[in-house]
Amino acid sequence: TQLLEQSPQFLSIQEGENLTVYCNSSSVFSSLQWYRQEPGEGPVLLVTVVTGGEVKKLKRLTFQFGDARKDSSLHITAAQPGDTGLYLCAGIATSGTYKYIFGTGTRLKVLA
Amino acid sequence: DAGITQSPRHKVTETGTPVTLRCHQTENHRYMYWYRQDPGHGLRLIHYSYGVKDTDKGEVSDGYSVSRSKTEDFLLTLESATSSQTSVYFCAIRARDTAYNEQFFGPGTRLTVL
Numbered sequence: 001t002q003l004l005e006q007s008p009q010f011l012s013i014q015e016g017e018n019l020t021v022y023c024n025s026s027s028v029f030s031s032l033q034w035y036r037q038e039p040g041e042g043p044v045l046l047v048t049v050v051t052g053g054e055v056k057k058l059k060r061l062t063f064q065f066g067d068a069r070k071d072s073s074l075h076i077t078a079a080q081p082g083d084t085g086l087y088l089c090a091g092i093a094t095s096g097t098y099k100y101i102f103g104t105g106t107r108l109k110v111l112a
Numbered sequence: 113d114a115g116i117t118q119s120p121r122h123k124v125t126e127t128g129t130p131v132t133l134r135c136h137q138t139e140n141h142r143y144m145y146w147y148r149q150d151p152g153h154g155l156r157l158i159h160y161s162y163g164v165k166d167t168d169k170g171e172v173s174d175g176y177s178v179s180r181s182k183t184e185d186f187l188l189t190l191e192s193a194t195s196s197q198t199s200v201y202f203c204a205i206r207a208r209d210t211a212y213n214e215q216f217f218g219p220g221t222r223l224t225v226l
Contacts, residue, residue, distance in 0.1 A: 031212050042202050042217030043155070050212055088154060092213055098143050098162065098206055099170065100215060102155040 003027075004089055006103035013079055014111050021074040021106045023089035030092060032072045034063055037086040037105075079110045115139045116218035118203050124224045131190040133221050135203030143206035144186040145215070146170075146178060148199040155202065161186055193225045 007022045023032065031050045035043035047056050049065035049072055056063045060083075062075040076083055089103040115138035125131050135144060145160040147170075157170030159178040167178050175197060177189045190197055203218040 033212075033214060040220070042204075042220050045214055045216065048212040048214055090155075090215070097168075098213065099157060099160065099168075100145070100213075101157070101171075102147075104152065104154040 004091060004101055004103035006087075006089060006106050008106060009104065010107050010109075012109045012111065015080055016078050019076050019079060019108070021076075021087055021108075022071065023073070023103050024071045025091075026070065028069050030069070032065060032069075032089055032091045034072070034074055035088040035090065037088060038084075043086075043088055076108075079108075081110045081112050084108055084110050116203060116205060116216065118201075118218040118221050120221060121219065122222045124226065125193055126226050127194055128192050131193050131223065131225075133188045133201055133203075133223070135186045135188070135218060137184055137186075137205055139205075139208075140183055141205040141208050142183075143208075144180065145204040145206070146176075146186065146188045147202045147204065148172065148197075149202060149220075150199050158188065158201075193223075195225050197223065198225045199223060 005024050013019055031048050033048045034046045036046055037043040047058055047063045049063055052067045052069045054065045060077045064073050087106045090100050117136045119134045143162055146158040147155040148158055149155050156172045158172055158176050159167055159170055161167045161180040164180055179187045201221045204215045207214050
């Protein structure tokens with residue numbers, strides 16, 4: 001069974017600090033997606049990483065896919081209160097299907 | 113916004129009653145999904161559909177059934193609701209115009225089973 005483990009589960013930081021969230025698995029994924037979810041809403045796609053070693057930037061957010069495509073990280077520079085939310089990674093669970101699995105999430109709170 | 117709506121948005125029901133949640137999409141996507149989200153468990157796949165009348169089970173399918181009689185609607189039914197099915201339910205689609213298996217989600221349905 002493929003699993004995606006995220007760490008940390010909870011993170012509370014001050015505005016302006018940097019942080020990194022990790023998404024790890026023992027399985028290889030063809031791609032991984034990162035989502036952000038705010039209370040009372042559905043997850044919103046931030047980015048997809050596809051190639052081993054790939055780095056993508058979205059303003060102050062930097063996403064990296066591990067060389068072996070088993071892990072990914074999300075780094076936020078100079079966090080702002082608007083970054084508060086639940087961050088989820090996700091990938092296709094089984095090759096040849098479109099069944100997804102999600103990490104358990106990292107709940108981030110950025111204090112002003 | 114992938115044109116996904118869910119109804120109802122909130123529902124309170126009693127143990128043992130049947131409940132049907134509806135997911136509606138307007139962009140002709142082939143793949144549709146039902147997830148539940150619970151604290152400490154993230155999003156878990158209940159069922160998904162890969163076409164009209166084509167469905168498959170996810171990791172937490174017990175106690176749930178689905179139907180898809182037309183492309184735009186995917187129904188999730190709890191035949192006899194239990195308190196353990198109290199959760200937030202999300203519908204999603206796999207976007208047909210992307211190369212990277214990206215999903216887009218509806219706004220969710222909060223279900224409480226008393």
